[in-house]
Amino acid sequence: MYESHFGLQEVPFALTPNTRYFLKAKSHSDALELLLVALREREGFIKITGEVGTGKTLLCRLLLNALEGQATTAYIPNPSLTPENLYEAVVDELGVTVSDADNTHRVLKALTQRLVQLVGEGQQVVLVIDEAQAMPEATIEALRLLTNLETESTRLLQVVLFGQPELDTLLNQASLRQLKQRITFQYRLAPLDRASVAQYLRHRLAQAGYNGDELFAPAALKVITRASGGIPRLLNILAHKSLLAAWGRGDQKVGRWHVLQAVRDTESARPLGLLGRWL
Incomplete structure (x- = not known):
């Protein structure tokens, strides 16, 4: 189209998130720094919210890139799942083989064993969920139960939630107050x-x-x-x-x-x- 006319090598304003185009504007840089510091401190839940189009998915990809080689990550881009499907997705992301995926008890047992193994090897395990406002209430509660997995001295799993402002409305429900209390760091992306x-x-x-x-x-x-x-x-x-x-x-x-x-x-x-x- 217009690339040669303006001396461009490619279209500069594509909608697909591309970390090469990340601009270190204050709000987004501060959010990324908060994420890295909070994860380094082994905090349980971290929440990043922002209006549609503010760059949450791009920030999510930047975080995953920053954690590469530093932590074992599981990424759920579409969390509109049942609790059972959430467990299966996490198990799949962490490379766990379960003989009977329809048995939630066995899935959780296999997941716990894998988390203990990773932490025992000195690995930090981070679950990153994009579009978290799409999670059903029952799935959010299942997510909270996942973070109960810990040894006497170490948290086995950390969770980062990226979502639209509707996520705040969802978490304000009385039935989800236990999870909300576990969110130790949060940031709202600004335009x-x-x-x-x-x-x-x-x-x-x-x-x-x-x-x-x-x-x-x-x-x-x-x-x-x-x-x-x-x-x-x-x-x-x-x-x-x-x-x-x-x-x-x-x-x-x-x-x-x-x-x-x-x-x-x-x-x-x-x-x-x-x-x-x-x-």
């Missing part, structure tokens, strides 16, 4: 501010091979910041469509008009008020 938006766009363009002058004009930055609300996923959508608009007219820079066209074409964009009066 990017205007300065970080400009930095975000520059960073992704540079990672995609761009080395020219500022590609987004100040007026374009103002509109894209407001229309995206600083949400990275919306930024990607609007920036991509803005580049398409500029390319379609043969323009070498992205201006206010191009971003306004992108906003008009994006239902999830934030209302612009007077900024969009010339749409």
